[in-house]
Amino acid sequence: MEPLALYIHWPFCRAKCPYCDFNSHVRERVDQAGWRHALLTELRYEAARTGRRPLASIFFGGGTPSLMDPETAGALIAEARALFDAPADLEITLEANPTSVEAAKLADFHAAGVNRLSLGIQALDGAALQFLGRQHDAAQAIAALETGRAIFPRLSFDLIYARPGQTEAAWRAELRRALDIAADHLSLYQLTIEPGTRFATLHARGEIALPDDDAAARLYGATAEEAARFGLLPYEVSNYARPGAESRHNLVYWRYGDYLGIGPGAHQRLLVDGALIAVRRHRAPEEWFARVARDGHAIVEETALAPEDRAREALLMGLRLTEGIDPARITARSGLPFAACIDPTMLTACLDEDYLVWREGRLCATEEGRLRLDAMLPVLLR
């Protein structure tokens, strides 16, 4: 059986960033012990159903999981290791925000078993950090990067670019400064206006203007160039890594593997007896908490996905990866012959246009193709 990835969601943040549509909430107080117990409860609930399977990774995401007590992370890691077969070098990632308070806890998280840190730097420019509504400044960001690098064997950080008014030269300089501090992995996201966020309102009013597609495409190209200077290669649309340092956890999503998702709003996909079961949990923290206390879990939806939906999911995730997709795997995960998943004329057209290539039996989006994936998928997939 495929190893499982385990995602654990911590839904709390110190403040809501104006661009963010993640399931994150600001609360005065969080009952740390209660939450630890509840997360453990859901983890046990799922483990009882899956049985003892090999574990591929653990990922603490959010929200801001660095606000969690390191003890809680430790308890969850220990429980996961007890319930599943975990290798010694199990990848255990924690997302952290680079405020000084959180930076101070990093050593404790490491002691609790976290071996990979993902820092939400977002920008190294003071004005940009303010614009993004972040709780940290550039100095704190750099300090957190340095602390993180000293403590964790593996370090990744996130930056948001293609911000209003950001020039290519400024972005290259900013990225280089961050890379100088060194990391083995980067998530570099172009700013996206998500519906329902504060930025969406400002954008609708014309108060925020994003770079146009041509400019965004140029910035994307520049990003890859800068990352490459430091030996980081794009392995997914927005993710860059030193070969071998890719996020094993996120690769499970993109390869449409099996994963458990614990905590408010977490999603999960598991192949069970040929059926692909999708699970979704209640998003609201308090409601999630109450349901776990009552029922031992907060699942609000559990469905076996239709083969076409499985094929679409597998392809839309897989084509984001530089390694592309293996037709046999699409069939294994969807139950459909590959030919039934893709429109043959559009496939030819995309191959002719060099948006797609076959590489050693795998269908891959080229850099040009990856840049246009949202336009390509609806015409390519059946």
Place this chain on the structure above:
Amino acid sequence: MPDTPLDHIRNFSIIAHIDHGKSTLADRLIQSTGTVAAREMKEQLLDNMELERERGITIKAQTVRILYKAKDGETYTLNLMDTPGHVDFAYEVSRSLAACEGSLLVVDASQGVEAQTLANVYQAIDANHEIVPILNKIDLPAAEPARVKQQIEDVIGLDASDAVEISAKTGLNIEGVLEAIVTRLPPPQGDAKATLKALLVDSWYDSYLGVVVLVRVKDGQLRKGQRVRMMSNGAAHTIEQVGIFTPKMIAADSLGPGEMGYMTAAIKMVSDTNVGDTITDDRAPAASALPGFKPSVPVVWCGLYPVDADDFEKLRDSVGKLRLNDSSFHYEAETSAALGLGYRCGFLGLLHLEIVQERLSREFGLDLIATAPSVVYKLKKTNGEEIELHNPADMPDPSVIAEIQEPWIKATIMVPDDYLGPVLTLCNERRGRQVELTYVGNRAMAMYRLPLNEVVFDFYDRLKSISRGYASFDYQVDGYEAGDLVKISILVNAEPVDALSFMAHRGQADRRGRSICERLKELIPRQLFKIPIQAAIGGRVIARETISALSKDVTAKCYGGDISRKRKLLDKQKEGKKRMRQFGKVEIPQSAFIAALKMDA
């Protein structure tokens, strides 16, 4: 109310050029006679269609019955018909005129006589109307009542010495209008004892009452329960309700000679109500019908297709109901290779086309594709056969065509002297031939013969823009002439789009071809692949543009396990694609079709 003595009835239309204040005057007449309670009053009360209110124009003629206690102490029944000013709705005006004995000719005292003033007043004169000139908007500083009176006399030849000077906006001298109606317009004539003869003026579909018919009784009585017959087809119906407009429909026992009102009779068949028909008593039918109306002749045709092929039934039902309410709208079934089942629809102009399309989408919830509008060509084939071409896509191979004839119009353009130069240039560019050029003061009146095809698309917009809105324009269709015409095909991604092919004069072909390619380039959003756009005559490409591929379209973060959300987005995108038209590997949104042709400059 019903059975009012004839000499206490006045039926009149309010006619004018666009925006000269017809509907506002109607408001004041309704208001000052207390027809509508103050709290229910609003501006342009009779413009009750959503589209009319949005655009501030009248599209449908409307009837209201008002009661007026005149200075002579008598109470009169006044039936007022507010009419549209735009040339595309002239058929509404002509039918209203046929239902009345008199007209109020409203002229904006600051603008003076305009093209539609002329067109409408001549129609009223033809209908033997008594006409009362009204000078409106005298509240405006720019009003020049004396000059405009002179103009009415010079241009129209109508005595304007007794023109009523008013401000419909402020309500100034509305009393003067009411008195003029009573004292200067003739009462209707008719015989209450004769057998029933009523003119079918208009009809529409009401979701509660079914088909509602607007009638003007000439002779006899129209009564609830009466068995009536439509003289054009012999169909008989039992009247369920008769009534009047206040402007709300209010039931009455009967309608007598000279009166206007409505009737309902459980009429199911749209074909049973033909405007201009004579309604008579089924048991004692009249010997002869009323003269009726000249049928309207559509000047522009286009195909209307449901975006979703499953909506064809709904479209069939909807065009029928719309036709009931718009007798100048014509339709016939049509099939297109690219678009499936639909209707070829005829209109009085491009505004009319746009309004019908809007009404179909709003009132009936239809999502439609419109093909390029076209005028009606007459083809003489080499074998002697003659055919009418409503759709350029149906054009036979040029080798079997001996001659193509196109419709011409006679246009009247009124424009201040200062802008005459550009107006004449525009007419000449459009292959116009000057018939006459006269002056009234500093206003020129140019009469031109023009090919309709040159006018139908953007002539009016261009005219307005080169004259800063000062030129006015009216036209009548004026015969056919042979012309050097070619069919231009538009190819998107190397595939012909029949819906976009059009006819043009050979001398204009390059320019039109180029301009539509340029427009399409602007209108079609960039896609995954570059899209070549070509215009061609037969196999010869006369213009080409390329829409480059979009440069970036990808969601930056695809983070976390919520794949369902991304899949649902994809599902939605795929659903959206169904509503587009596929050309090889690219899709065109329907809006590109009409927009491209409309703004051909």
